[in-house]
Amino acid sequence: MLTDDQLxxxxxxxxxxxxxxxxxLKLNWDMLRQRDDQSMDxxxxxxxxxxxxxxxxxxxSTVEVCGMVRPCERRKHHFSALWLRAMQSIQEKGFQKILLNAPATSISAKEWLANQPCAYTFSEFQMGWEEQLLEESKDIFLRESQPEDSNFEVQLDVLAFNMTEADGKLHNERVKKNPDEHHFIIEVNSKKIGKIRVSRKDEEAFIYGxxxxxxFxxxxxxxxxxxxxxxxxxxxGCSVQLEVETKNEHALRLYQQIGFKTLQGQDYYLWAEQ
Structure with missing residues (x-):
């Protein structure tokens, strides 16, 4: 695991x-705090x-990449040196798809990406909830996920997030190891219709999956x-945030109706060489 000093x-x-x-920056702190493989940092x-x-x-089979360089130390090839080391680890681990993440307004990230063999592929909005009155709905039921729900959760990841079944299983196994995450099954009339995951840390709640x-x-x-x-x-007592692909207009409208506002855009680039 990463040490407290490193974190x-x-x-x-x-x-x-x-x-x-x-x-x-999108540093996925829920994953950093649970690292069991330091060859990823x-x-x-x-x-x-x-x-x-x-x-x-x-x-x-997909790996996402995020990084940063101290502003006064940029243009000294520090990030490129780290990327060479990271690529070796990516190849050794056999990842098949590489996505590089950059904040939409980061000039330094875009300058580095412009000189790499990669192509823009999609964007996400990071959204935060602004307080408003919300009525609780009684005609749905949210319960904690159980081991026997695993296949259902994988099925939803395949349908909703274009994962392969194998990737869905690996993803489900990984997130279930995080003690800060809470997994809920959505039920209507005792029938499972969906899922939602909440990562909770330091009075911040992030909604995923x-x-x-x-x-339905x-x-x-x-x-x-x-x-x-x-x-x-x-x-x-938690603030609430989530992420949504910018092209998902239906989800965007839903989140906005509930009170979510866009905080930042994140762009993703597909690496073309491996």
């Missing part, structure tokens, strides 16, 4: 980069201070489940 240095560098560049330090950092996040079976979409169940989750997390 503190990552957070310090993140805060500096975000303040100077007026961006929000790459550091460059000088005089005991972290100057550059690159992280890999595995999702089945929200999906409803196609035959368009009937208001998803919105009711989301309202109940947001209401529960807010009453527990």
């Amino acid at each position: 503190n240095k990552i957070e310090t560098l993140q805060n500096e980069c975000e303040q100077v560049d007026a961006i929000r 790459f550091f460059h330090e000088e005089h005991g201070e972290l100057v550059a950092y690159l992280a890999l996040y595995g999702f089945g 929200f999906a409803v079976l196609p035959e 979409q368009g009937q208001g169940y998803g919105g009711k489940a989301l309202r109940n989750i947001v209401k529960k997390e807010h009453e527990a």
Whole structure:
């Protein structure tokens, strides 16, 4: 696992980069805090201070890449050096697809990406909930996921997030190991219709993996489940955030109706060479 010192240095560098560049980095802290493989993290330090950092996040056969360099140390090839080391690890682990993540307004990230063999593929919005009155819905039921729900959860990941079944199983196994995450099954009349996952840390709640079976979409169940989750997390004293692909207009409208506002865009680039 990453040490407390390493995590503190990552957070310090993140805060500096975000303040100077007026961006929000997507560092997947829920995964960093649960690292069991340090070959996914790459550091460059000088005089005991972290100057550059690159992280890999595995999702089945896909790996996502995020990194940062101290503003005063840029254009010294620190990130490129880390990327060479990361590529070796990616190849050794046999990942088949590489997605590079960059905040939509990060000038330095876009300059580096412009010189790499990659192509823009999609964007996500990071959204935060602004407080408003939410009525609890009584005609749906949210219960904690059980081991026997695993196949159902994988099925939803395949249908909603274009995962292969193998990737869905690997992803489900990984997220279930995180003690900060809570997995819920959405039920209507005792029938399983969807799922939602909440990662809770330091009075912040992040919603992930929200999906409803196609035959139950368009009937208001998803919105009711989301309202109940947001209401529960807010009453527990947590801020609430989620992510959504920018092209998913239906989901965007739903989130906006409930009170979510866009905080930052994240762009993803597909690496063309491996």
